[in-house]
Amino acid sequence: MDFALSEEQDLLAGSLRRFLEEECPVTRVRALVEDVPGNDGGVWKSLCELGVGGLLVPEEHGGSGLGLLDAAVAAETLAWGVAPAPLLGSAVMAPVALLAAGNAEQQGRWLPRLATGSVRIGIAANELISVRDDAGIRLEGDRLHGTSLMVIDGVEADHLLVALAGGSRLALVDARAEGVASKRLTTIDRTRDFAEVVFDGAPVGEWIGEPGGAGPACRRMLDAARVMLAADILGASERAIELAVAYAMERKQFDRVIASFQAVKHLCAEMITELEPARSLVWYAAHAFDQVPEEASLMASLAKAHLAEIGPFIVRTATEVHGGVGFTDEQNLHYWFKRVGVDRQLLGTPEALREDAARLQGFSD
Amino acid sequence: MDFALSEEQDLLAGSLRRFLEEECPVTRVRALVEDVPGNDGGVWKSLCELGVGGLLVPEEHGGSGLGLLDAAVAAETLAWGVAPAPLLGSAVMAPVALLAAGNAEQQGRWLPRLATGSVRIGIAANELISVRDDAGIRLEGDRLHGTSLMVIDGVEADHLLVALAGGSRLALVDARAEGVASKRLTTIDRTRDFAEVVFDGAPVGEWIGEPGGAGPACRRMLDAARVMLAADILGASERAIELAVAYAMERKQFDRVIASFQAVKHLCAEMITELEPARSLVWYAAHAFDQVPEEASLMASLAKAHLAEIGPFIVRTATEVHGGVGFTDEQNLHYWFKRVGVDRQLLGTPEALREDAARLQGFSD
């Protein structure tokens, strides 16, 4: 038994951190996303060169054939750097769906391009979880109709992976096809790309999986995404603590650094006490996805729900440690605050995920 | 408008506090209840001489004809002193029910004796709120059958006010009548008297109110009780804070009193910040019971639910401020801790009360 990141995973995290520190510090992120939310300005291309795009892609398709734990390490690190990147959609949800339900030909056609970053697939699957404002996609004849909200990486996507109402079918659709109209949804977190996509008789490019049989692939895709979002909260929270401690070691009041005040120290202790066991939970959830299929869904829901509770506590507390300056735009701390805020709500609120976990264990109907 | 205790109410609180400090400090409470939970050892008699038994009893029946706010002041103060006394049943719930539904003759017969403390009425009404273990009292012919749990002041009661299943009828029953068997239920809080009473063909002494028409009186009685329990939590929490601050001002570590440590100060600040607005809420809930009938039920449920949330936080934190010594039996702090623990659960859990509040406002079905 070895409950730890492997050397390779540590190396991956280290090299990504260095890349982000050097090539994409928060000042650059800020410049990139100031006008266009989610604009990665070539960062994704570079990340794909570092192998991030192909983490889950089998070696025969040009990836490194690793598991979700590796992807979670990447997610944690990108969130640590609040990097804008279509990691969730193009490097995780799309490959997971293709691997779960796509045929060999489809895998061979799409996975290599996802690995290199030469194609981006947005994910229109929000309505699998939550239907609001009468959204939802249905098939009429061989055309798609309806609206999907909070489409992940949807503005910059070349193609869209669309879950039909009920989750029984997954379609891949050219994002520039006739009958597809997307507009940007702007969230508090400008490092993300979300869209509302209206399908008005859009042609299905191809089906992923058998008609009516996409349910398991959808669940698999959602499980992966939830672990990734949990890892995202983990990374963002970790950085928020680092920033708070660093600030407290520097800022003086009454002739001493505020890190020497017991109240400040205890806030920092409370943050890290929440974070570290949660890190173990996220690691295990990712491991379960890779190795313990019967626990994968439960762990994904539990981990995402739990991180969604502690993340907001941590980023709020980190802001408090900063005092007024933490509240300013200029300090940039809010990038992490907002990243966590979006992660919390996405692909299942904590309450909904706990209800899902209860259902999976037969605690509720 | 005058949102404050009256001079008379301040005097009442002051004189009760003095009485408790002199006649019934926690050391005496401890001695009284060590063997027999709820044993007041004559304290109730003395309190009745001070007018506590007759606060809600109209002047023509030998009481002072005051309102629930006055009773809440008494409840707060008795909880401040963790005094064992049948205040809830004999001085509040029974008089409220008699005043709401009893006829003039019944009022004239019972209220004076409740005021002097010469009779004690226990309250078997738990099943109006929560039926567990198949409890509940039903009428068969003219006899009562069934079990009531958590009967308030039930072991020492001379008579029992019994709410029949569904709350449509209220019976007054001689506690020593044939077919009435009570046994003590021991809770964490030894300052209280609770019983399980089994009615096995017990005769109804008399009905309070018209058959089938006791619903409003039951609700009124529960509203009053909930405000009193909220006031109880208020008083117990207040004392816990006083004890914590006093201990912190005395106990030294590293050559200074621990009250000078920021972490300890902040814990105390957090406790009082929860307590003081809650006090205003309890006062208003009592006032609403007396003066704003359309808000009485809502406020009673909200106040009790809210105090049931902050009370446990406060008594826990007060224990933390004490450190290990707060955990010892000898320190007596646990008397307040446990009092709050019982108040929280009694006559409606916080969740149930919030659900009730939602229903009263049409938020839920």
Next chain:
Amino acid sequence: MDLNFGPEHEAFRTEVRAFLAEHGENAPRAGAGVAAGRAGEGLLRWQKILIEHGYSARTIPQEYGGYGAEPDILKRVIIDEEFNSAGVSRGFGGQGPEMLVPTLLEHGSEVQKLRWIGPTVRGEVVWCQGYSEPGSGSDLASVQTRAVEDGSDFLISGQKIWTTTAQVSDMMFGLIRTEPKASKHAGLSYVLIPMDTPGIEVRPLVTMTGEAEFNEVFFTEARVPQENVVGKRGEGWKIANTTLAHERNMLASSAVLDGALRSLVKRMRSESSNGVRAIDSPLLRDRLIELQARVLAMKYHGMRMLTSRLKGRSPGVAGLVAKLAGCEVSHQLSALGIDAMGELGTLYEGSPRERDRGRWQSQYMFTLGLIIGGGTAQIQKNIISERGLGMPREPKPQAKG
């Protein structure tokens, strides 16, 4: 306890309702609450109507431009309640009418009163408050911005921060260190400073909400007449403290909480996911009700504090906790508002599908700013434990070495 308003006041309530029914539609569309900043035409007109009818500048003497009514807190409560429940603007407010005017009434010279109060309450002159500084936290007495005498003038240099509405203000009332040799508290004066004075530069301070709710104000030998001091020189600390005007703020803030709660209920009734309304979710509804209890607690707490004031009693520790408790409730209300909208609760900046103009996110962040700003929660807790509970100050650390 007597919360009866009595026949006189019930008559007054009827009067307020009649006013709202007749004039309410002339109010600016901004909804309930008080507008700060530079007033537009519509608001200036509305403010005039409000003053004429005694719903603004109510207790300001007529000679200074007010309505001249006797103070009557109950009537103020009624006005608050009725305007709030009708969702009608209370007109022009902000730090001029709310903080400067009471200060001038108590400490200003006759000349100052005649010159400033009228235009201020009418919204013609906009004020900002110059108290906080980058190093001062809530320890206002440590203010460093200093005035050097130059003939009959002061030359002011230094920096203020967290200055709301500075960019649109005509004037600042500020705490300035005018007596460098006096002790920390006795060295400050309360000075009225024209914002167009050369040497004053205002830089907007954008916060995490994305808005510039605050400013930094830089002073470089800005020349201000010494006659602009209110009260005596060196009395600034005392004057600033006497007018922190708790009662107004408390009434207003509990009305704001109440308004937020109503909006939240409305949002939870209309927002649904998978066909289930937020208010029908047992979990969200349970949080709502606990917050309702807290909002009501703050409301009655405000009335209790007011009563203390009316009776000339110190509210004691109960008064010190209100800000900390109220900001937290407001923050939690916003958090629930966001959660009720689930994934769409993240939308902001006028995004399609955004609800309520993004108010829940904006308020979630802004209330966090309130919790940590103006003397962080940490400092509030120091004050509560020291002044409220009589616990000792932290000992000063040993000198190094």
Next chain:
Amino acid sequence: MDLNFGPEHEAFRTEVRAFLAEHGENAPRAGAGVAAGRAGEGLLRWQKILIEHGYSARTIPQEYGGYGAEPDILKRVIIDEEFNSAGVSRGFGGQGPEMLVPTLLEHGSEVQKLRWIGPTVRGEVVWCQGYSEPGSGSDLASVQTRAVEDGSDFLISGQKIWTTTAQVSDMMFGLIRTEPKASKHAGLSYVLIPMDTPGIEVRPLVTMTGEAEFNEVFFTEARVPQENVVGKRGEGWKIANTTLAHERNMLASSAVLDGALRSLVKRMRSESSNGVRAIDSPLLRDRLIELQARVLAMKYHGMRMLTSRLKGRSPGVAGLVAKLAGCEVSHQLSALGIDAMGELGTLYEGSPRERDRGRWQSQYMFTLGLIIGGGTAQIQKNIISERGLGMPREPKPQAKG
């Protein structure tokens, strides 16, 4: 990450299950977990069976009375899991086998090992730990109980507190100040003290749970041979620290959490009010699931810490937070257990209608004791921030005057 147990370990699991199937019914009825205190006949017999089969004293060399297996954490995990899920007693434990024995194995003389380890693991000699003192909090190095040399003996005087099982113990292993002139940390020795020594008095310390889980132990010139020192004189601090044996505690405590969670689920499935089971209450169930996530987090956290140990790496700050986090989860589980029973959740002391022998209330209070005891949460937070996050110690206050 590799959590595979592999064929060897799966075979071992089968073996454990077979053992439990065959012998489990001979176990004392106390349920899963380890019993401390004075063992009765049944437990002594069971303990003997466990040692024979390698399920207790597993890695203790045979010459000292153990089973003599190679350390294999996975096997320990499997034993924990299987015994726990079968609800079978792990036999005799407590501070003798868990703290003294590892200490003797590492630091004891051959004579000490041969004399004490066998009887200790068999449950024949019961030990208590004498570390804490009334003034010491978690600052163990400030221990005041002192030993004065008297010929080849020590005369020990002073007081220990929070001493579990002292009233039934044959022996104490304690930290005693033997070198008064040495520095705070270098003045302590690790001494084995017979509890029947004249001059030792044990007074039970009843806690808020109503039980005497602890004792105070008073020493008045209690005579103990100097040869009872383990290791060298003055090394007591170091020795006590090396055997605080995190891994054992962490595995055990996550198993305890897991057991509490299972019991809670069971209770919530069977407990109902007004015909609705606790587990069918959306509010209680939601709390349950969040706590489940926390229990699992502690479980995997324990495995992560173990892995660090196995690799000889310091777990860093992640290791420091486990106690604080775990105690809190346990406390919250108990709180939910109480709430699930509503008004009957208050019953205690063997009252009629009491559920689960009052365990939820007892555990609610006892875990609070754990949170505040043994170095309060406050001190834990100091340690986490200082050692874990590198934040500075509080400066010492200025000398008075």
